[in-house]
Amino acid sequence: MIEQKENIINNSFNNGEIVIEIEHLKKSFNGNNVLKDVSMTVNESENVVILGKSGIGKSVLIKCIVGLIYPDSGLLKVFGKEVVAMNSRELNILRTRVGFIFQGNALYDSMTVRENLEFPLRRNKTITDPQVIEGLIVDALENVGLVDAIDKMPSELSGGMKKRIGVARTLILKPEIILYDEPTTGLDPLTSREISNLILKIQNKYKASSIIISHDLNCAKITSNRMLILHEGIMRAEGTFDELKNSDDEWISSYFKID
Amino acid sequence: MNLNIKKIFRNKTTKSNHKEFDLSRFKNVETFLNEIGGLSLFTSKFFRELFRPPYEYKEFLKQSYTIGLSTLPLIGITAFIMGLVLTLQSRPVMAEFGAESWLPGMVSVSIVREIGPVITALICAGKIGSGIGAELGSMRVTEQIDAMEVSGTNPMKYLVVTRVIATTIMIPILVFYSDAISFFGSYIAVNMHGFISFPLFINQAFDSLHYFDLVPATIKTFFFGFAIGIIGCYKGYFSENGTEGVGKAANSAVVISSLAIFIIDLIAVQLSEIFHVFTM
Numbered sequence: 001m002i003e004q005k006e007n008i009i010n011n012s013f014n015n016g017e018i019v020i021e022i023e024h025l026k027k028s029f030n031g032n033n034v035l036k037d038v039s040m041t042v043n044e045s046e047n048v049v050i051l052g053k054s055g056i057g058k059s060v061l062i063k064c065i066v067g068l069i070y071p072d073s074g075l076l077k078v079f080g081k082e083v084v085a086m087n088s089r090e091l092n093i094l095r096t097r098v099g100f101i102f103q104g105n106a107l108y109d110s111m112t113v114r115e116n117l118e119f120p121l122r123r124n125k126t127i128t129d130p131q132v133i134e135g136l137i138v139d140a141l142e143n144v145g146l147v148d149a150i151d152k153m154p155s156e157l158s159g160g161m162k163k164r165i166g167v168a169r170t171l172i173l174k175p176e177i178i179l180y181d182e183p184t185t186g187l188d189p190l191t192s193r194e195i196s197n198l199i200l201k202i203q204n205k206y207k208a209s210s211i212i213i214s215h216d217l218n219c220a221k222i223t224s225n226r227m228l229i230l231h232e233g234i235m236r237a238e239g240t241f242d243e244l245k246n247s248d249d250e251w252i253s254s255y256f257k258i259d
Numbered sequence: 260m261n262l263n264i265k266k267i268f269r270n271k272t273t274k275s276n277h278k279e280f281d282l283s284r285f286k287n288v289e290t291f292l293n294e295i296g297g298l299s300l301f302t303s304k305f306f307r308e309l310f311r312p313p314y315e316y317k318e319f320l321k322q323s324y325t326i327g328l329s330t331l332p333l334i335g336i337t338a339f340i341m342g343l344v345l346t347l348q349s350r351p352v353m354a355e356f357g358a359e360s361w362l363p364g365m366v367s368v369s370i371v372r373e374i375g376p377v378i379t380a381l382i383c384a385g386k387i388g389s390g391i392g393a394e395l396g397s398m399r400v401t402e403q404i405d406a407m408e409v410s411g412t413n414p415m416k417y418l419v420v421t422r423v424i425a426t427t428i429m430i431p432i433l434v435f436y437s438d439a440i441s442f443f444g445s446y447i448a449v450n451m452h453g454f455i456s457f458p459l460f461i462n463q464a465f466d467s468l469h470y471f472d473l474v475p476a477t478i479k480t481f482f483f484g485f486a487i488g489i490i491g492c493y494k495g496y497f498s499e500n501g502t503e504g505v506g507k508a509a510n511s512a513v514v515i516s517s518l519a520i521f522i523i524d525l526i527a528v529q530l531s532e533i534f535h536v537f538t539m
Contacts, residue, residue, distance in 0.1 A: 088413075100409045119410060
């Protein structure tokens, strides 16, 4: 399996600078080794999809990238800087360059859509002119096709709309890396496809690199330049969607089987 | 360490042919000590963040306004009834000794020294403490706190420091408001069985109050407010296990802060007694 992984790595998407570099990353919770030895890289303007069973540590991995969770050991560099060694100021600067879209959207439910988008903007940019702020908010909402929802509360939005607002809130800071935590979970197939196309649109428009955690094969097919399979705390396979799908290894191709 | 304890107890119990000593009975002690340790660390983190810029003035004002306004009607009604009932209940005993004219003074001392601060703080623990616990708990389980953190905002400063300062400042103000309403309730009660003008009632009530009634009672309300805020925030901030965890956070915020109010009150009474003796 590992030999096959190495063969696939040679064919991997590699047309830019490395923006995320992870080597031998380990993380355990109460003696349970979630990430045993994770190594991976993400290149500039590349969409990497990570596939794996539920509860295997995919979300833990991307939370380590933004410093929400600290790994036990291993190397974790973002834009060439070690995340664990960053002080709070450096971490805040990093977080303006790395956007995170949460599985449950994590919209602030006491704020309107406008206030949700304003929140990161006012705290991280030196813009004070209300008209400029309004322009940026409208621009971000136009990108996700939800300008009409500007004054709505999150409770008034559907699942797909919440997801889009979550994306808009992340996009407003124009991040260079976007981490998507199961962006299509809980959505109907049509809305899932819309979100997947939105991820692709964002990649093309902003030239952002992304890590997309997903179980959704359609989403993976649409959005991925490269895919990784996380199994038992280790990246067990790597390649493009078609390479992995047509793999001779039954264990890998089993991820792509539809009953 | 746990293994050592187990070993020691196993040796002891084998002599008396008992089964292996059950360490699970220490679980509650461990949980209790963990809670105390966690709360102490959280409090020290609060003080570290308190003096470090940036200062979240807007959020602090918003929280103060919300905390104050949301509890105003409830405290008003409770305080009015408290003043009224306390006067009506005390009146027959005072009348027996022919000391009805002391009623305003006695009631004012009771309210200002003890009943006003404690009852107001307990109401606030129920309303504000549970509100903070549930709000932060729900923000934690829906990853809103994480979202805040990745947006470059320090949630400890934005959510916790603002709320704790707001409760620390607002509870004493609410206690003053509660005392005033209680006086009014007491005035109504006194006038149910006789007549006394409002200026005379106030004059008699304040005549009985001394410096040592007002100052310790006011100081302890700041501690009540701080305890309500910090415990509510602590329980909410570290809430887990989804909606069940939110419910537990709100519930334990009320229980622990109510207990803390009584403990603080006990310490405050002892300290003020000692202070009083030394300054006599």
